[in-house]
Amino acid sequence: MKAIGYLIIMQMKNRILALKRQPAKMIGYIIFTLTIIGLIVLSIVVPRDSEDIKLADPRIIYLALVALGLFFLTIYVGSGLSTGSTLFSMSDVGFLFTAPISSKKILLYGLLSTFGRSLLSSVFIIYQVFNLRFNFGFGSSEIIALLAAYTVMVLIGQLLSIAIYLFTNGKPQRKRLVKTLMIIGGIGLAIVLYITYIQEARSIKNALYSVADSGWIGYIPFGGWALMLFKGLLEGHVLNIVLSTVFFLGTGLAVILTLASGKADYYEDVLVSTEYIFKAQLAMKEKKTTVHAVANEKNRKRVKEGQRLKGTGVKAIIQRQLLELRRRNRIPFINGYTIMASLIAAVVGAKAGGSTGAAFGMFGFLVYMQYFLTLFNPLSTEIKSPYIFMIPEPARKKVLAASLVSFIKPCVDALIIFTVFAVAGGTDPLSALLLAIGYAAAGSIFIGLAIINQRIVEGQPNIFLKAILGILVLVFIIVPAVVFVVLTSMILDEQYVFISMLPFSLYCFLVTGLIFLLAGDVLDKMELK
Amino acid sequence: MLSVRGVTKKYAKVLANDNINFDVSSGEISVLLGPNGAGKSTIIKCIAGLLKYTGSIKVNGHDNKSIAAKRELAYIPEVPAPYPMLTVWEHLEFIARAYSLSDWTGDAQVLLERFEMDDKKKKLGSDLSKGMQQKLSLCCGLLPRPRLILFDEPMIGLDPHAIKQIKDIIVEQKNAGGAIIISTHMLDSVAEFWDTTHIMMDGRIEASRRRSDGTENEGLEDLYFEIVESKRQAKRAEQENNTNGSKEN
Known part of the structure; x- marks a missing residue:
């Protein structure tokens, strides 16, 4: 672990030192951090029973969490069906995968880095501290619960994407099965939403709130699980916390065990995705559009008979x-x-x-x-x-x-x-x-x-x-x-x-x-x- | 040092490597030649332990995915990808730690000087040009003194000085008993020092030659075109036969 520890510490140190050469970025980070600190302080200073605090419908947050979860589910299933997700960078492939380090330690490093990135991406929730405090009356425990639900959702989402890639790679029938399941799920959800819409006197808003507040939504992967975890933490509902944790951890552990069980064979499973992301980043750096750079890899088109060029000069x-x-x-x-x-x-x-x-x-x-x-x-x-x-x-x-x-x-x-x-x-x-x-x-x-x-x-x-x-x-x-x-x-x-x-x-x-x-x-x- | 037996690699329906067999002994430079898409990089990645395959690959008697094999093996990829937030020297220190090397700083210094990188020690990976990244990748690969080195198109993007250094290093490694595999399109670049060559097409090894068997006089380029062109002609003839056959039916 010495080498991996060195790698993590040095990258963090250099990332901070590199800011010295990018003053605009450094000022941006400072302003961002100060704003977050300011918002947290302000939300602590204002008491929960202050007159300024409005108690908006918490179902708005439930709905947002479910919608975000379903969005992530679609994105991660989609990437799992095409290139898979990755916990690694191309540098890891070149330097770590070929080094005499246990593949399980390398996997742990990948998981930890991904967890760190997921945690960083959840900063936007802290940015909403003020809003959550004044409009919904949320305290630190609610915000921590929201952070936890979001972070777990993003981390397990990456693993789900790898799992789907492992399950469907090179097997068109399985790909069709996953797609069909997603479509059936989507149609089912739409039908339930429509019935609720009729029941709620044809009010889309009320129908959405009603669905987000229902008990069964907690069993829908990702969005539902995240909501179940959030509500469980909020209401101290132990069964909800346990159930949602089991769903998330079960999915995560299943993938980790699959990856860790086959010597170093997960290297190939993440290689395609890592190379895909690397090429996209390289293309962005070279100021090409990502679409152009990776389209050939991702969307290979068949050339049909009879499709040919015509015309001369500018007509060509x-x-x-x-x-x-x-x-x-x-x-x-x-x-x-x-x-x-x-x-x-x-x-x-x-x-x-x-x-x-x-x-x-x-x-x-x-x-x-x-x-x-x-x-x-x-x-x-x-x-x-x-x-x-x-x-x-x-x-x-x-x-x-x-x-x-x-x-x-x-x-x-x-x-x-x-x-x-x-x-x-x-x-x-x-x-x-x-x-x-x-x-x-x-x-x-x-x-x-x-x-x-x-x-x-x-x-x-x-x-x-x-x-x-x-x-x-x-x-x-x-x-x-x-x-x-x-x-x-x-x-x-x-x-x-x-x-x-x-x-x-x-x-x-x-x-x-x-x-x-x-x-x-x-x-x-x-x-x- | 390296034994590749019956290695087959499939990507969905594409057969990238089809029953590949070859050996590389200590003190031998083996060159993989072939047109684009022949499967050279795939077999190199299989040997490096990056891909799943059927068959067997042993490095000095160890399974190629084992830790023991990795201690003896270096892989220099075609496209270098250094850590953007590590300096040149920190890359070498990381490798030294990963391979548990002791007294490595002198070797690292020598490598950096040979590749004219000693003034770039404090540069971040993200600040290096493509050529510099390739040189860093070479230094990292060579630092643990591997006994088997896999080079995937090592000379692309390098300046003449670096190309000369690589050639010298390859010969030095061979003389020190190292085994080397080079995948390349640049026939001239390996003409002076190759020992065995495997010419690949459509995922298969179509021909293997040893310099000691007298192939040297024939020249690598002539040999390459002779084999590749004859295979292409045979393939075209087969396709024409198939087309004629289906028309007659």
Whole structure:
């Protein structure tokens, strides 16, 4: 254990010493620590019977804990089905796994480091001390109980992920079994929730609170167990504490015993996951997106017969993007975002009906989301790649071709999302069409922005300057469009207010055209990095 | 020193190593050659004890996953991954502790000087360039004076001085009775000192040669292309036969 002890102590020491070279990080940590200390002191100073303390419904916390637990369960089962989880780093593989140290000691080191990380991640709960004290009347014992439930949940979650990986790796039937069990569980929970919703006079809030406060929820893995442990500690209910501890420890011990029973064979079980995480970290360091770096490992796609490139010159760029898109998504241009945004549109449409405010609110939110999606879309990577510089075609044509597929995406999204919105809310088709055009127009301006950023922002060596310039360019370009909407909507009657989307869209398309005209030669001006 | 018998490694449906058999004696440099995806790194990882397999791997008579075997074995991975929060010197101290070495500081100093790393002792792993990380990985591997060293593409990313040092060290280890396995694509880099070579394709050893049997005159590169190309042609012919056969049916 001498070597492992040395490793842990030295890493901790150097992590603290490294802060000397990162003053901004050190100040951040100091502020964070002082804030936590301040919050703890304040919550101790204020007596529990103070008038300032409100006693909000504790079921809110129960619900949050169950929801968090179910979220973790889904994430850990998902990672168990793909790459598994890991207790180790790639450095451990190179230096520890091959060293003459007992594999059980190495496993203990992995467990301890993971436990430490889980404990650190639970700091956010301490950050909520003030809130929990003043809004829920929680004292230190309740907060410690919450911390304990959360930490155990995260630690055992990692082990569960390894267990699922061990059980399903290379066995498609078992993978299907786990997936089916998860789906059955999800459907079961949804049915119970629906019945409770009917019983609670169709109030979603009351239905959720009722489910979170029920006795049976404690038997649902993770979220339920964590809640049972928390309530047990809170109410001094010994049976609940014992049961939930048995569930958590039982799962954890089963995995640890399985790992420890087969000499050092768990090395391989964590190797895939460790290598996957290492590659992702390396890619982030090299400023590639994680998705690009590890997609080949995780989502190997089959190449179908008949899928081939067409066209010459700049058409080849478009055809290549389309080919990749067909391989990436089952239905080209429709992905998780399309479905999620359509669901939002359906809910807003059904709840708010023809409300103009709700429609504009949803439009604004979706455009905001779209901005971030455009930031991470392949176009920014595409115009930085060496091959596009080398294609013997004019720069403007190449940039236009490289952007075309990116531009089709918001158009398809707009069509689907606002059709759903119109159908669900009974909004008139013309208004929905105008919103859809506005959404597509916003998409076009964001694509233009990606191009212009290459000219103005990318050359800046300072990352803060880059961020500030990026935001300034966005504001400078988009503000007039918003002003057009506000002004025209003020003039128009309530029933014609959606016509204000027309000047907005027109402005966006015109500015996008202008950007391509003025900055389309970006490939001739910028430097390959 | 090393005995590999009937080692088979499967990743789901992919057969990465198919019934691999070979031995490496003390004072022998054995080179694994083969195109990408041939299974070279997989067999190296199996020998290092990182993967599960069927078959048997013995290091100096010990099961390769035993502590006794690990005392004799060093593994230099293709992609170095030092601890980001340990300095260069602390990496060496950690290895010394892990292998229970005594009087190691002199050896560590010599290794660092050979790889021109003696001025980087206080640098953190995260602050090292890729080449420096590879040099550190080599120093850590060599510090316990292993009797069997596994090199997975050891010369990628290194400067000419470091490449020369590695070559010198490999020959020194051989002369001191060490066994060495090198997996590489760079045929020229091992041409001057190899003793045995195993050419791998599709997870199998397709051919094994000894320099002492007169293969030296033939040259490693000619041998490699002769074997790999003839296997590829045979494979293509087999595929064509299968296609023709299925068309006729």
